[in-house]
Amino acid sequence: MEQRIKTATKKGTGRSTPTDIEKFVDAPGRKELVAQVRKKIDELGIEYLYLQFVSVTGRIMGKGIPADHWESIAKKGFQLVYGATMNLFLNRRGDYLGYGPEAAELVGIPEPETFMQLPWDKRVARLWCTLFRNREERVDPGAFLTADARGNLRRIHDQFKKDHGLQLRHGTEPEMMWLKKDESGQPNGGYSNPYCYHIDQFESLRPVYMRVIEYCRKMGLDMIQGDHEDSPGQLELNFTYDDALRTADRLATYRQICAQVAREFGIIACFMCKPFMGVSANGCHHNISLWRGGKEETKTLGNDAKKLPGMPQNYVYATGGDNTFMPDTDDIQLPGKIGLQAIGGIVKHLGGLTAIGCSTVNSYRRLWDTGFWAPVFSDWGFQNRTTGLRVSAPGRFEYRAVDAMVNPHLMAAGILKAMDDGLKNNLNPGPSEERNIYQAMEAGKQVKKLPMTLGDALAALEKDDVIRSAMPGEMYRLYDEYKRDEWERFLHTVTEWDLRTYMDCLP
The missing domain is CATH 3.30.590.10 (Glutamine synthetase/guanido kinase, catalytic domain)
Structure with missing residues (x-):
């Protein structure tokens, strides 16, 4: 089970403490970084964005979106099955590794400071993302996803x-x-x-x-x-x-x-x-x-x-x-x-x-x-x-x-x-x-x-x-x-x- 983090959703849903995902999206200075990315998108002529994270084996996973939707995705993120952190592979018995098809979907929130144009196709840029539990999970909604290798490293290093x-x-x-x-x-x-x-x-x-x-x-x-x-x-x-x-x-x-x-x-x-x-x-x-x-x-x-x-x-x-x-x-x-x-x-x-x-x-x-x-x-x-x-x-x-x-x-x-x-x-x-x-x-x-x-x-x-x-x-x-x-x-x-x-x- 995911490590339990004592967080809750915003006021109006019966809880008063913001979740990890809300604190991340509303972090001081992030709004300005999102606006700076929009300027970069327009300046460089970016048409498409790769939103990527690292799986348990180090494989780079994620989704792509048209750059028109940058502001929306920066706030809401994207959803993807939890099993994507396991490359969505089957074990030798034919079952999905890590998470079954009944599992919820993770939420990936892009980190605007990691925006980077791909030099081999200048219409495309990539951003690294931090992963969270789904906002509607019954247990720890919106908490940091501990299947996120990058997110774990950041938090472990911060504690060190x-x-x-x-x-x-x-x-x-x-x-x-x-x-x-x-x-x-x-x-x-x-x-x-x-x-x-x-x-x-x-x-x-x-x-x-x-x-x-x-x-x-x-x-x-x-x-x-x-x-x-x-x-x-x-x-x-x-x-x-x-x-x-x-x-x-x-x-x-x-x-x-x-x-x-x-x-x-x-x-x-x-x-x-x-x-x-x-x-x-x-x-x-x-x-x-x-x-x-x-x-x-x-x-x-x-x-x-x-x-x-x-x-x-x-x-x-x-x-x-x-x-x-x-x-x-x-x-x-x-x-x-x-x-x-x-x-x-x-x-x-x-x-x-x-x-x-x-x-x-x-x-x-x-x-x-x-x-x-x-x-x-x-x-x-x-x-x-x-x-x-x-x-x-x-x-x-x-x-x-x-x-x-x-x-x-x-x-x-x-x-x-x-x-x-x-x-x-x-x-x-x-x-x-x-x-x-x-x-x-x-x-x-x-x-x-x-x-x-x-x-x-x-x-x-x-x-x-x-x-x-x-x-x-x-x-x-x-x-x-x-x-x-x-x-x-x-x-x-x-x-x-x-x-x-x-x-x-x-x-």
Whole structure:
């Protein structure tokens, strides 16, 4: 059942306290933002709007409306079946995942500050939305919908800031592969050869990545570097780290951009974790730091500052302040006290976090394929790629047990909850491991391994109250149901490996 929030409807319906949805729509300054969006619509010639949110798996869902109806939809929102948060998919028994057809409809309210023109079709713009329970529900009408991954992250981060006075800023390393198509439209190998950091292979994908970068800068992503990785057609293009919610939103936007560019070039943008064995997987390391203070800076990113293709909030980045992960002793490899406590929380909860960061059956092919520095041990070290967590540079650490299929909003929420536990309970991660973890284990060190299947990871998540709290209300039930169904589908499937191994095993 949804988390019960003591709210009620406006005067005239028997209640006097405004609901969450009413407080959201009537928030100070929102009316002026709605009017500014209308000016943008008229200025840019926008004809159509995508109203979008993130499903439990990170898929972007929503509705489209003609721009003529902006003011009405900004106030009333749109309705969509609750099951849209579960991609409206069926389980292996043929029933809808999460919510049945008898369930009510959610209400999505667009966030005007997220208005952004699509650079590949300038007649269309998108807005992110916050989700609510239906206004007519008998229980908690108009309350925040806890199946809303974005909304949950915002509220969890706000509480973290209130409790600790700290802001999570993080950046991601979104590896993905550009694949060719065969005559039937199916994947037919990588667009380039698997040569890591090879400029010639990077150059072979230049028309593709330059189009991606062009669209990214239009949509507020401050692109900073890129390279060819060591799998067929594999690129990593990075954008500047920022506040947790904005980074998660930008990673989702980056995926949308790659999908569009793939359509334009007639190729495949592959975010599957491990499409090929024997070469590196598509990881998505999260580089994390906690900050006190700072300011918001607007970056126009080559766009006309007087005629931005979106609301200015899309181009805002958190800058300055005090990075609490910086060393506070003479040992420049050792994080400060807050950093150590945060690491302690994450190391303690790596098992449960793995169910979010490695969210598919295929994710564990990455952990089992040896020789590619995949993170499989619950330990930490400075610049040590054999541990699940490494201090990648003074002032930040890299969470490694996460891949390209991750729901970035759930991942950030899980990391916040793990660090919250570390800070509140002064968790000590133990000494930094400077050795290759395999050599350390040969020398007798006892190290806990990460879950090595999706089933084991889900079991670890079930036992971890702290990480489950990153999925409040309905969210944990929905995530667990969706992913257990995925695991069961795999277990009851006959694969090519089964046929090759057992077809002729007896005379």
